[in-house]
Amino acid sequence: MNWKLPRHRAVALTLGAALAFALAPVQMAWAQSRSGEPVLLNFVGANIEAVARTMATISGRNVVVDPRVQGNINLLTERPVSPAAALNLFAATLRLQGFALVETAGLYKIVPEADAKLQGQVVRIDDGAAQPPSNQIVTQIFRLNHEAANHLVPILRPLISPNNTINVNPGNNSLVITDYAGNLQRLGRIISALDVAGATDVEVIALQYAVASDLAALLVRLIEPGAGGGAAAAADQSFRTTLLAEPRSNSLVLRAANPARLALVRSLVARLDRPSSEHMSGNIHVVYLKNANAVALAATLRAALAADTGAGAGAPAPGGGIARAGAAAASPATAPLTASAAPSTGGQIQADPATNALIISAPEPQFRQLRAVIDQLDSRRAQVFVESLIVEVNADKAAEIGLQWQLGGKDGNLIGLLGTNFGAGGANIFNLALQAGATPTLPPPGLNIGIARSNNDGPVLGVLARFLQQSGQANILSTPNLLTLDNEEARIVIGQNVPFITGQFTHPGARDGAVSPFQTIERKDVGLTLRVRPQISENGSIKMTVFQEVSSVQATSPDGPITNKRVIETTVLVDDGAIVVLGGLLQDEFQGQQDKVPGLGDLPLLGSLFRSENRNHNKTNLMVFLRPVVLRDSRATSSLTLDRYDIMRALQQDAQPQPSRLHGIDAAPVLPPPVPAPAQPAPAPTP
Numbered sequence: 001m002n003w004k005l006p007r008h009r010a011v012a013l014t015l016g017a018a019l020a021f022a023l024a025p026v027q028m029a030w031a032q033s034r035s036g037e038p039v040l041l042n043f044v045g046a047n048i049e050a051v052a053r054t055m056a057t058i059s060g061r062n063v064v065v066d067p068r069v070q071g072n073i074n075l076l077t078e079r080p081v082s083p084a085a086a087l088n089l090f091a092a093t094l095r096l097q098g099f100a101l102v103e104t105a106g107l108y109k110i111v112p113e114a115d116a117k118l119q120g121q122v123v124r125i126d127d128g129a130a131q132p133p134s135n136q137i138v139t140q141i142f143r144l145n146h147e148a149a150n151h152l153v154p155i156l157r158p159l160i161s162p163n164n165t166i167n168v169n170p171g172n173n174s175l176v177i178t179d180y181a182g183n184l185q186r187l188g189r190i191i192s193a194l195d196v197a198g199a200t201d202v203e204v205i206a207l208q209y210a211v212a213s214d215l216a217a218l219l220v221r222l223i224e225p226g227a228g229g230g231a232a233a234a235a236d237q238s239f240r241t242t243l244l245a246e247p248r249s250n251s252l253v254l255r256a257a258n259p260a261r262l263a264l265v266r267s268l269v270a271r272l273d274r275p276s277s278e279h280m281s282g283n284i285h286v287v288y289l290k291n292a293n294a295v296a297l298a299a300t301l302r303a304a305l306a307a308d309t310g311a312g313a314g315a316p317a318p319g320g321g322i323a324r325a326g327a328a329a330a331s332p333a334t335a336p337l338t339a340s341a342a343p344s345t346g347g348q349i350q351a352d353p354a355t356n357a358l359i360i361s362a363p364e365p366q367f368r369q370l371r372a373v374i375d376q377l378d379s380r381r382a383q384v385f386v387e388s389l390i391v392e393v394n395a396d397k398a399a400e401i402g403l404q405w406q407l408g409g410k411d412g413n414l415i416g417l418l419g420t421n422f423g424a425g426g427a428n429i430f431n432l433a434l435q436a437g438a439t440p441t442l443p444p445p446g447l448n449i450g451i452a453r454s455n456n457d458g459p460v461l462g463v464l465a466r467f468l469q470q471s472g473q474a475n476i477l478s479t480p481n482l483l484t485l486d487n488e489e490a491r492i493v494i495g496q497n498v499p500f501i502t503g504q505f506t507h508p509g510a511r512d513g514a515v516s517p518f519q520t521i522e523r524k525d526v527g528l529t530l531r532v533r534p535q536i537s538e539n540g541s542i543k544m545t546v547f548q549e550v551s552s553v554q555a556t557s558p559d560g561p562i563t564n565k566r567v568i569e570t571t572v573l574v575d576d577g578a579i580v581v582l583g584g585l586l587q588d589e590f591q592g593q594q595d596k597v598p599g600l601g602d603l604p605l606l607g608s609l610f611r612s613e614n615r616n617h618n619k620t621n622l623m624v625f626l627r628p629v630v631l632r633d634s635r636a637t638s639s640l641t642l643d644r645y646d647i648m649r650a651l652q653q654d655a656q657p658q659p660s661r662l663h664g665i666d667a668a669p670v671l672p673p674p675v676p677a678p679a680q681p682a683p684a685p686t687p
Contacts, residue, residue, distance in 0.1 A: 495527010
C-alpha cells in the first residue's frame with residue numbers, strides 16, 4: 001500500500017504479508033522516503049533483529065546484532081522524523097531494554113550495555129567539537145584546570161550509569177568518562193561549574209607591632225578549627241586557608257580559600273596588630289621552646305648579640321655538647337649521664353631550664369629580630385637510626401696421625417727397650433702403660449688402636465696408634481642498634497663488668513702465725529661497646545664519628561686473665577640508608593707439628609711407624625658494617641618502632657610453653673598489641 005505524505009512529500013511503504021505472517025501476532029509497519037526524507041515508524045512488539053534490518057535500510061549503514069541481544073520492542077512516531085532522528089529513537093529504545101547501539105568504523109553494532117564501553121571507538125576531547133547523538137556510547141576526556149580530578153570522582157560516579165566507567169589520570173589532572181553522549185553533556189556542564197579557582201591570590205600582610213610567628217599560629221586556629229588533627233586534618237589541604245609567617249620581614253603570607261575568608265583574616269590582623277598595653281610587662285618577653293635546649297640557646301643568642309662575650313666564647317653551661325664530649329672521652333664505655341642544667345643568667349637573654357623557656361629583655365624591634373632567629377633554631381631535629389652489623393665467621397680444622405710402640409726384654413738384671421715415644425697428641429705410651437699417679441692417664445682423643453701384652457701385674461701396652469680429625473665452624477652476627485638526635489652522641493654497652501686483680505699483699509701480722517692477705521681489684525667492661533655521633537649534612541648524607549669495641553676474656557694464664565680486643569675508631573661519610581664497611585679481619589692460620597725418628601721417619605711406607613704428626617688450619621673472617629637511616633618526622637620514627645615491636649612480639653608468641661595439665665603456668669609474657677600513633681596536631685601558638 002502506498003500513500004503520499006501531504007506536507008513532507010514522502011512515500012510510506014508497509015511491510016509485506018510474508019513478513020507479517022512470519023512475525024505474527026506482531027504487527028510492524030515502517031515507511032521510508034527517498035534518501036534523506038522523513039520516515040514514519042510504527043513497530044509494535046517487533047523483534048529487535050527485524051527492526052535493526054529496517055534501520056540499516058533507513059540509515060544506509062550495516063547493522064550487526066549480538067547473539068545475546070534478544071527480545072521485542074515498541075517504536076512509534078506520530079509524525080515523520082528524519083533518518084538520523086529515527087536511528088536515535090531506536091538507540092533510546094534499546095537503551096531502555098539494556099542494550100546499546102555502538103558505531104565502529106561506519107558499522108553499527110547492537111550489544112549488551114555492559115560491553116558497549118569496550119566496543120565503541122568514538123573518543124572526544126573537551127574541545128568544543130560537534131556533539132554525537134545523545135544515545136550513543138562515547139568516551140570523553142575532561143581536562144581540569146583548578147579542581148583535583150580525584151575530588152570529582154565521588155561526585156560524578158552516581159551520575160553515570162552502572163555499566164559505564166569514570167577514571168582519573170593524575171599525571172595531567174584529567175577525567176576519562178565513558179557513557180552516553182547525552183549524559184556526557186550534562187556531566188560537562190557540572191564539571192565546568194566545579195572546575196573553578198578555589199583560592200585567592202597570595203597576599204602579603206606586613207605587621208607593625210605583633211610577631212609574625214605568634215600571630216600566624218593564633219589565626220590558623222581561629223579560621224581553621226579542623227587544623228588540630230583528626231579526620232579534618234587528613235583531608236586534602238588544597239582549598240584550605242594557608243597562612244605562613246615570614247620572620248625576615250615580620251609579615252604574614254596568606255592564600256585564602258575565598259574572598260570572604262580573605263576579608264576575615266585581614267580584619268583579624270588589623271584588630272590584633274596593635275602595640276602592647278601600658279599595663280603589660282614592658283620589654284620582658286617569655287619564649288617557650290619546643291625542641292631546642294634553653295640553656296644552650298641562651299648562650300648562643302648572647303654570643304650573637306655580643307652582650308656577654310665571656311659566656312658566649314667559652315663552653316656552655318652544664319648540659320651543653322662540650323661537657324658531654326669531655327665526659328665521653330674520659331670513659332668511652334661508662335661516661336655518666338649529663339646532670340640537670342642550672343639556670344643560665346646574664347645579659348638580655350636568660351634561660352629557665354625547668355620550663356625550657358627563654359626570658360628576653362629587649363624592646364619590640366629587637367625582640368622581633370631575636371624571635372626570628374629563635375624560630376629558625378627551635379626547629380624539630382632529625383633523628384638517625386644507626387644499625388651496626390658485626391659479622392664473624394670462623395672455620396677450624398685439625399688432624400692428627402701418630403704411632404707409638406715399645407719392645408722390651410730382660411736378661412738377668414739387664415732390661416732392653418726399643419721403640420718410639422712422641423708427645424704430640426696428648427698422653428704417651430709410657431704414661432698409659434704405667435698409669436702412674438693418683439689420677440689415671442686417659443688416652444688421646446680420636447681413634448686409638450693398641451696392642452698390649454700381659455704380665456704378672458696386668459696388661460702392659462706395647463703399641464698405640466691414634467687417628468683424629470676435628471672441624472669446627474662459628475657464625476656470629478651482632479647487630480647493636482642506636483637511635484639518636486642529629487649531632488648528638490649515643491652509646492650502647494652490652495657485656496660484663498669483669499674484675500681484674502691489679503695487686504696483692506700478704507702480711508704475717510699476727511703472733512700466732514696467721515696472715516692477712518690483701519688484694520686490689522679493678523673492674524672493666526668486657527663485651528660490645530658502640531659509640532656514635534651522626535651529623536646530617538645539607539645534601540642528606542651523614543657524617544659519623546664511630547667508636548666500636550668488641551672484647552672478650554680468654555682462659556686464665558699464669559699471669560692472669562687475657563682480654564681479646566677488636567677496636568675501630570673512625571669517621572665516615574654515608575648516604576641515607578646505605579651500608580658502609582668500617583673494617584675487619586681476614587686471617588688464615590696454619591700450624592703443623594711433626595715428631596719423628598731421624599732418618600727412619602722419612603722412609604716410604606715404613607716411615608709412618610716412626611712418625612707422629614699434628615696439623616691445624618684456622619680461618620677467621622670478621623667484618624663490621626654500618627647502616628644509618630634518617631628519621632625526619634614522627635611518622636618515620638613510629639614506622640621503624642612498630643616494625644621492631646612486631647618482630648619481638650612475634651618471637652614472644654612463638655616461645656610460648658606447651659599447655660600442660662600438671663603445671664599451673666602455661667603462658668609466658670607477651671608484649672601488648674601495638675597502638676597506632678595519634679594524629680599529629682598542628683603546632684600550637686607560643687604561650
